[in-house]
Amino acid sequence: MALLQISEPGQSPAPHEQRRAVGIDLGTTNSLVATVRSGVATILPDGQGRPLLPSIVRYRPGNRIEVGYPAQAHQSEDPKNTVVSVKRFMGRGRRDVPYVENLPYDFVDAPGMLQICTVAGVKSPVEISAEILKVLRERAELSLAGELSGAVITVPAYFDDAQRQATKDAATLAGLPVLRLLNEPTAAAIAYGLENAAEGIYAVFDLGGGTFDISILKLSRGVFEVLATNGNAALGGDDFDQRLVCWALEQANLPPLEPRDMRMLHVKAREAKEALTSHGEAPFTARLSSGEFVDMTLDTETFCSITQHLVQKTLGPMRKALRDAGLEVKDVKGVVMVGGATRMPHIQRAVRDFFRRDPLNNLDPDKVVALGAAMQADVLAGNQPTGGDWLLLDVIPLSLGIETMGGLVERIIPRNSTIPTARAQEFTTFKDGQAAMSIHAVQGERELVSDCRSLARFELRGIPPMVAGAARVLVTFQVDADGLLSITAKEKSTGVEASVAVKPSYGLTDSDIERMLRDSFEHARDDMQARALHESRVDGERLADAVRAALAGDGQMLSPEERTSIEAQLGALRKALSGSDHRAIKQASEALNRATEDFAARRMDANVRRALTGRSIANLET
Amino acid sequence: MRNHFELFGLESAFTLDAGRLEQAYREIQASIHPDRFAQAGDAERRASMQWTARVNEAYRTLKSPVLRAKYLLEMNGVDVALETNTSMPADFLGQQLELRESLEAAREQKDPAALARLRSGLQREQRELQGALAEAIDSRRDYPRATDFVRRLMFLERLDAEIDAAFETMEE
Numbered sequence: 025m026a027l028l029q030i031s032e033p034g035q036s037p038a039p040h041e042q043r044r045a046v047g048i049d050l051g052t053t054n055s056l057v058a059t060v061r062s063g064v065a066t067i068l069p070d071g072q073g074r075p076l077l078p079s080i081v082r083y084r085p086g087n088r089i090e091v092g093y094p095a096q097a098h099q100s101e102d103p104k105n106t107v108v109s110v111k112r113f114m115g116r117g118r119r120d121v122p123y124v125e126n127l128p129y130d131f132v133d134a135p136g137m138l139q140i141c142t143v144a145g146v147k148s149p150v151e152i153s154a155e156i157l158k159v160l161r162e163r164a165e166l167s168l169a170g171e172l173s174g175a176v177i178t179v180p181a182y183f184d185d186a187q188r189q190a191t192k193d194a195a196t197l198a199g200l201p202v203l204r205l206l207n208e209p210t211a212a213a214i215a216y217g218l219e220n221a222a223e224g225i226y227a228v229f230d231l232g233g234g235t236f237d238i239s240i241l242k243l244s245r246g247v248f249e250v251l252a253t254n255g256n257a258a259l260g261g262d263d264f265d266q267r268l269v270c271w272a273l274e275q276a277n278l279p280p281l282e283p284r285d286m287r288m289l290h291v292k293a294r295e296a297k298e299a300l301t302s303h304g305e306a307p308f309t310a311r312l313s314s315g316e317f318v319d320m321t322l323d324t325e326t327f328c329s330i331t332q333h334l335v336q337k338t339l340g341p342m343r344k345a346l347r348d349a350g351l352e353v354k355d356v357k358g359v360v361m362v363g364g365a366t367r368m369p370h371i372q373r374a375v376r377d378f379f380r381r382d383p384l385n386n387l388d389p390d391k392v393v394a395l396g397a398a399m400q401a402d403v404l405a406g407n408q409p410t411g412g413d414w415l416l417l418d419v420i421p422l423s424l425g426i427e428t429m430g431g432l433v434e435r436i437i438p439r440n441s442t443i444p445t446a447r448a449q450e451f452t453t454f455k456d457g458q459a460a461m462s463i464h465a466v467q468g469e470r471e472l473v474s475d476c477r478s479l480a481r482f483e484l485r486g487i488p489p490m491v492a493g494a495a496r497v498l499v500t501f502q503v504d505a506d507g508l509l510s511i512t513a514k515e516k517s518t519g520v521e522a523s524v525a526v527k528p529s530y531g532l533t534d535s536d537i538e539r540m541l542r543d544s545f546e547h548a549r550d551d552m553q554a555r556a557l558h559e560s561r562v563d564g565e566r567l568a569d570a571v572r573a574a575l576a577g578d579g580q581m582l583s584p585e586e587r588t589s590i591e592a593q594l595g596a597l598r599k600a601l602s603g604s605d606h607r608a609i610k611q612a613s614e615a616l617n618r619a620t621e622d623f624a625a626r627r628m629d630a631n632v633r634r635a636l637t638g639r640s641i642a643n644l645e646t
Numbered sequence: 647m648r649n650h651f652e653l654f655g656l657e658s659a660f661t662l663d664a665g666r667l668e669q670a671y672r673e674i675q676a677s678i679h680p681d682r683f684a685q686a687g688d689a690e691r692r693a694s695m696q697w698t699a700r701v702n703e704a705y706r707t708l709k710s711p712v713l714r715a716k717y718l719l720e721m722n723g724v725d726v727a728l729e730t731n732t733s734m735p736a737d738f739l740g741q742q743l744e745l746r747e748s749l750e751a752a753r754e755q756k757d758p759a760a761l762a763r764l765r766s767g768l769q770r771e772q773r774e775l776q777g778a779l780a781e782a783i784d785s786r787r788d789y790p791r792a793t794d795f796v797r798r799l800m801f802l803e804r805l806d807a808e809i810d811a812a813f814e815t816m817e818e
Contacts, residue, residue, distance in 0.1 A: 174684070203684055247672055340817055347810060404684035415676050441706070444680060446699040504695055505680040567687040574690070617688040624689040628697045631677040636655040636670060 043173040045203065045405035046164045047211070047397025050153060050177055050191065052111040052233030052260055053364065055079045056391060057160040058398035059168060060407065065215065065395040068167045076390065077163075079233075081155045082106040083144035091159045103128035103287040105142045109262055110156075112234045113138055113149040114194075115186030122258055123266055128283030137190065150194045157198035173562060174203035176401040178393050180235035181207035182255030182421045184467050185479050185509050192506065199555065201562070203404040205506040208232070209239035210250055210418055211396030212362040216387055217243045218399065218414075224357040225251075227345075229375055229383065230393075231338070232363040234260035238342050240349040240356070246414040252348035252440045253421050254341035261297075261365035264331050268293035268322070271330050272308060276318050285312045296322045301367045328370040335374045342378055348440050359383045364390050417442050420507055426499060427464035427473045429454065436501045439469065443507055448500040452493050460485045461497055463513055484513045553606070560606040564613045568597055571620060574627060581626050593619040650704035650717060660715055660776075660783040662708065671705045711776050712803055715783065715796045724789050726796050734797065742801055749805070753812045761816075765809050768802055775799050 046068070049056045054076040058067045067075045074093070082095035083105045090098070099106040107129070118124055118133040130141040139148045157177075164172060177200070179191050188205055195202045209228035216222060222243050230237040237255040241248055269289045273280070281289070292310045299306035305323040312318065346352065359375055361383045366372065375383045403413045419440045425433040426449075437447050453461065461484045468476030487495050496517040502510050571594055579587060597612040651658040654670040676682075678701065683694040707713045716726045745764065752760035775795050782792040 204681070247676075340814075343817060344814065347813070400681075404681060406685045415672070415679060416681060417675065417679075442702045444695045444699045445702050446696070447703070502695075502699065505698075566685055570686040570690060613687075620687060621689045621693075624687075624693040627690070628678055628693040632653065632674050632697065632701070635673040635677045 042407050043405040044164075044168045044170055045174045045176075045398075045401035045407065046160075046168075046172060047176045047206075047394050047399070047401045048157065048160055048178065048195075048200075049208070049211075049394035049397060050111065050157065050179075050194075051079055051393075052109045052235065052262065053079060054233075054390065055156050055160060056394035057164050058391075058394040059164065060398050060402040065398045065402075067391055067394060068164055070163055077156065077159060079110065079156050080106060080108050081110065081152050083142040083147065085143050087144050089144070089155055091155050100284055100288040100291060103283040104130065105144075106287075107140060107142075107147075107152050109234055110149050110152045112258065112262070113140075114153065115184070115188075115190040116149075120258075122263070126266070126286065128287060136186070150190050150197060153191070153194035154197035157195055157200055161198055161200055171558065173201065174401060174405050175200045176204050176206050176211075176397045176404065177202060178206050178208045178211050178397050179507075180230070180232070180255065180257055181209050181237040181239050181250075181253040182235065182257045183507075184257070184422055184477055185424075185507070186477065187257065188507050192508070201559070202506075203401055205508075206397055206400055206416075207237070207239065207250070207253070207418055207507075208235075208393045209237045209253065209362060210241070210248065210416060211394075211400065212360055212387070212392045213239070213241050213243070213248055213396070214399050214414070214416070215392045215396035216360045216384070217241075217248060219387070222358065225349075225351060225355050227342075227356050227359045227379065228362055229338075229342075229359055229366065230255075230362040231365040231371060232260050233365065234258070234262050236260060236338055236341065238338070238345045240345050240351065247417065248414060249417040250419045250442075251351070252345045253419060254345040254348070255421070256337060256341060259334065259337055260363075261294075261368075263334055264297055264365065264368070265290050265293040267331050267334065268297060268308075268327070271326075272318060272320060275320060278312075278316075278318075281312065285310075285314075288312075289318075292318075297327065297368070300324050300327055301369065324369065332370065335370050338371070338374060339378065353379055356381075360387070360392075361385050362387075362389050362392055418505075418507070419443060420445070420503055422467045423469055424465065424467050424479075424501055424503070424509060425476070426451075427466060431473045433466055433468075433471055433473055433476055436499070437503060441503075443503050444505050446500060446502040448498050451497045451499060453487065453490065453495040453497075454492055456492050457489045458492065458495070459487050459489065461487060461495075461513070463499060463511070465501070465509065465511055467509075479509065480511065482511075482513075484515065487515050488518050490517070557604060557606040557609075560609040560613070561601060564597055564601050564609045567613050567616060568594060568601065571616060574620070574623065578623075578627050578630065581630065582623060586623070590616070590619050590623065649721065650708055653701065653704050654708070656708075658718065658721065660711075660718055660780045662714065664709075667705070667708055671701065674701055711772075711779070712796060712799050715779050715792065715799070718783055719789055719793060719796065722787075722789055724793055726793055734794075734801075738798060738801075742805070745805055746808075749808060749812060753815065756816050758813065758816060761809055761812055765806070768806060768809070772799065772802055772806075775802070 046057050046059045056067055056076060058065055069075045077092045078096045080092065080095040080099060082090040082098055082102060084090065095106055099108060112121060115137055117136065118131050118138045132139040132141055132146055137148060139146050161172065177191060177195050179188055192202055192205060209230045212228050212230060213226060224243060226241050226243055228239045235257050236259040237253060239253040240251045242251055272289060288310055292308055296306040296308045305321050308320040308322045310318045356379055359379050366389050372383060402408060419442055420437065421439060423435050423439045424437040425435040428434045436449050437445060463484060464481045465479045466473055466476040467479055470476055484497060494517065495515055497513055497515050499511065499513045593616040597616050600608040600612040649658065654667055656662065656667060678694055678697045680691060680694045680698060683691050707717050719726055748764055752764060775798055779792055779795045782788045782795060
């Protein structure tokens with residue numbers, strides 16, 4: 025068999041090998057999917073040419089599920105089973121949700137994350153989001169004529185670990201291979217920066233349906249470097265609607281209404297708010313189920329004055345982001361506006377007043393995030409020609425720390441650290457003979473554990489008996505490129521090592537996800553098998569390609585024995601790939617991964633050296 | 647294992663060309679960042695993540711004058727953290743007390759202009775100390791003296807963080 029030529033990761037495969045990669049903006053109000061076609065990022069519309077998918081899921085009896093416009097059409101008549109703005113519940117407990125008492129759902133307060141009781145059973149926000157993602161996946165597969173090889177899913181930059189993990193779980197549940205979780209303002213910066221060849225310091229102001237982000241970036245020669253980010257993961261257009269509803273109830277002297285009427289008023293409030301972006305006043309009319317008629321007119325001035333306190337809430341995060349970036353207003357060259365809620369006139373005014381310049385509104389604020397995500401997906405899938413790609417350096421939005429004596433937080437990774445990052449800190453025992461240590465990881469900026477978000481608790485056991493203060497427990501926090509945390513701990517003073525890796529406690533376990541997957545494919549054992557086989561093949565083939573390319577490029581780094589061993593494992597994987605046993609493929613992939621570990625480390629080291637070739641080479645000799 | 651300076655092809659010195667550091671950082675990131683290995687096998691992706699984390703940590707250390715000085719002193723066998731128990735000169739402590747009193751007054755009077763003045767004075771002092779550090783470490787190799795300067799800088803950095811916090815309470 026003739027040997028095929030395979031390009032290095034990051035280099036372009038031949039055109040016919042372009043991988044199907046998409047960017048998905050999983051929004052509070054609307055969601056979108058986009059891809060790069062012939063070098064241009066484009067939104068993939070539904071069968072009727074509509075680009076947006078309303079992020080609304082309706083559960084019907086008999087496990088029928090409506091997503092998007094059909095669900096939207098019935099939201100007022102069936103509010104309990106029609107979930108809107110599910111993004112606000114991701115990774116959140118019941119008490120974390122603002123105005124929870126005004127929401128029509130029957131909540132079940134599960135540990136870590138709330139759940140919603142619907143006519144089709146109890147659903148977690150992860151499952152509900154997965155329904156939205158499934159529709160987008162199917163739309164993309166139809167449009168691109170084949171299974172997706174990867175997706176970039178966007179999240180608000182200010183999402184904490186719980187919310188990110190929940191989003192990733194939803195994608196897994198929807199059968200999407202996740203290339204990366206990408207921060208929404210960063211995605212917007214890519215789209216804006218590439219289209220306008222922007223260089224310098226830019227701010228991205230992203231006010232969506234339920235979340236607010238402000239990111240400060242340095243754009244230069246193909247590098248998008250996030251200097252700082254801040255925001256409020258519970259502030260968005262929804263809150264303006266909510267305020268309007270309260271105002272309308274006050275004006276019309278109405279008592280609290282039943283859920284259907286409340287939902288309808290919300291819809292009317294949103295319509296009135298949207299009308300105000302192009303008109304001086306808007307009607308606010310509704311017929312309630314009691315037969316009463318609400319008939320009001322809302323003018324811009326009233327709207328601005330009753331929601332001004334919400335606009336004010338964006339100021340603190342803007343100041344903090346600038347301060348963390350070590351910059352002043354005058355250093356910012358442009359402010360890119362993202363998210364439908366930035367269309368509101370007083371938001372535009374607040375941003376102009378703060379940055380003392382006209383904000384940039386030349387990109388569609390609803391689409392720019394999905395377009396940027398598609399561009400990044402294209403790069404990560406390896407579809408970009410060499411040199412045509414760019415580098416993204418993003419940060420974590422909130423500090424990560426550990427609980428110490430007295431309920432205080434010891435910060436381990438400060439906010440705005442560039443990811444991926446790993447940092448270790450030593451802790452010791454409090455009592456003589458202490459055999460275990462309880463480790464509690466938290467996220468947030470406050471000093472008291474009770475004011476931060478609890479992420480994970482676990483125990484390190486088997487510490488040998490020692491006097492208090494003698495044990496040396498090294499706790500390592502690692503944050504990957506998706507902004508997700510993993511923790512290890514080991515006792516090192518006696519050479520006894522115990523180590524544990526945790527998935528944060530609110531996250532779904534792999535068996536939860538498997539169960540949900542099974543539920544979603546009723547009597548579809550075959551589907552499950554087919555999907556497992558497909559996934560293991562995609563992963564296995566990708567790995568085999570990568571190893572072949574590595575051998576071709578850097579084979580000289582290996583001794584003949586090492587090379588023989590890797591080639592043997594590669595041969596075994598190739599053989600497994602020609603069969604249809606997904607377990608065999610997985611095992612062969614794992615074996616090849618183990619066999620190439622040293623090789624991978626050596627290649628990375630060589631990459632560092634090569635990057636610096638031409639500059640003080642003498643210093644590089646170790 | 648190369649040290650942080652060698653990693654970026656720089657000389658091990660307190661005086662540092664920030665532009666060269668940034669350029670080297672970006673060039674290395676461009677070749678090892680996980681985004682470059684999204685299609686690679688697990689072993690390579692893991693290696694990429696570990697290396698990137700290490701390079702990020704090295705960059706963070708060298709970018710900050712305090713961390714850079716501490717790192718250089720550690721390379722020369724001085725652990726600044728272990729030295730923090732020894733007392734600081736009385737005149738320095740007196741001056742710190744005064745600065746903190748001014749901060750308290752500015753906070754109570756909700757006077758952002760006073761805070762800004764405090765900060766610009768602080769920045770001037772930080773620059774002077776950094777100049778002194780460069781001389782102590784790079785020219786005279788007087789590490790005990792350098793350790794004293796680093797500890798002073800750490801005091802000022804803490805004050806700087808308190809000024810930030812004061813700004814924040816004022817804005818709420």
